[in-house]
Amino acid sequence: MKKIILHVDMDAFFASVEQVDNKSLRGKPVIVGGVSERGVVSTCSYEARKYGVSSAMPAFIARQKCPTGIFLPVRHNRYKEVSEKIFKIFREVTPLIEPLSIDEAYLDLSESTFKTGEEAAKYIKTRVYRELGLTLSIGISYNKFLAKLASDWNKPNGIKIIDENMLPDILFPLPIRRIHGLGKKACEKLNNMGIFKVEDLYKMDKEFFIKYLGKYGIEIYERIRGIDKREVKVSRDRKSVGKEKTLKSNTNNIDELKEYLIEFAKKINEILDKTDKSGRTITLKYKTGEFQNHTRSKTLSKYIKSFEDIYEVGCELLEETPIEEEIRLIGLSISSFREEKEVQLKLF
Structure with missing residues (x-):
């Protein structure tokens, strides 16, 4: 069933x-x-x-x-x-x-x-x-991809059902950007090949998907044929904890930017303490005055959670980043978590 x-x-x-x-x-x-x-x-x-x-x-x-x-x-x-x-x-x-x-x-x-x-x-x-x-x-x-597609169909305040017998015809007129898993770059690549709608993509063989869409190619191949094997996951762990801020005025002054990192590191530490987590990947994010996003990450050999450690790594990333343009937004986050409670259980 x-x-x-x-x-x-x-x-x-x-x-x-x-x-x-x-x-x-x-x-x-x-x-x-x-x-x-x-x-x-x-x-x-x-x-x-x-x-x-x-x-x-x-x-x-x-x-x-x-x-x-x-x-x-x-x-x-x-x-x-x-x-x-x-x-x-x-x-x-x-x-x-x-x-x-x-x-x-x-x-x-x-x-x-x-x-x-x-x-x-x-x-x-x-x-x-x-x-x-x-x-x-x-x-x-009957799967997550089609349910998500259906909820966007007649917003706002709509209900839409997509049955198996409606496929693949219902998908054919859609632009390929509506397919979950196809990002902006992948869509641009396919558009350059003359592929704009799902119907165009549906005509391609499986080898095409593997060659041009990489490791997710098979998932896209199946998805446009109504197949999505992802289960509904009852508990979704938070993958990262971070803070970011749009600055009052653009700057590339390192000392000024470090002041924001202090604020972010303290707030991140408070969240980690409440959730009994520590992480080992720190990511610095910034957006230039021209709205170009950039990120820089560092994965440590140990797990950290203290304000001092998070701030220190954030500063290292900032100092190693050649910020030539003035920036309008800066952010800091931590990921690759380990829960402290799990570690304690393993000790006994």
């Missing part, structure tokens, strides 16, 4: 919460984040999207596109509070939940009392709207 997988995605989550909390904002172009000129948009309402505003867009561009936009600061604690209530409703539907973010998740109905995906989807949508005043979009299929 085929599994029933739901992909649930809140509609313009941060902006929608703001519109629910403040009724005067309803029907208006609300833009969350980017309050300062050098800020970045976190998300925006559908009214703002009509002007071409989108997530991760620099604030000054968003203001140019949408002069009447209402810019609001991000309220993480409020969004987290609402998210917890939504996920509580998910848990009434099934225990098999894979959170992807604060406003997105996969649900596997294998252990659910709901017999159909549509029945479960309508229950979730009704409860969330009645109790929180928010809408969401849900995709239903």
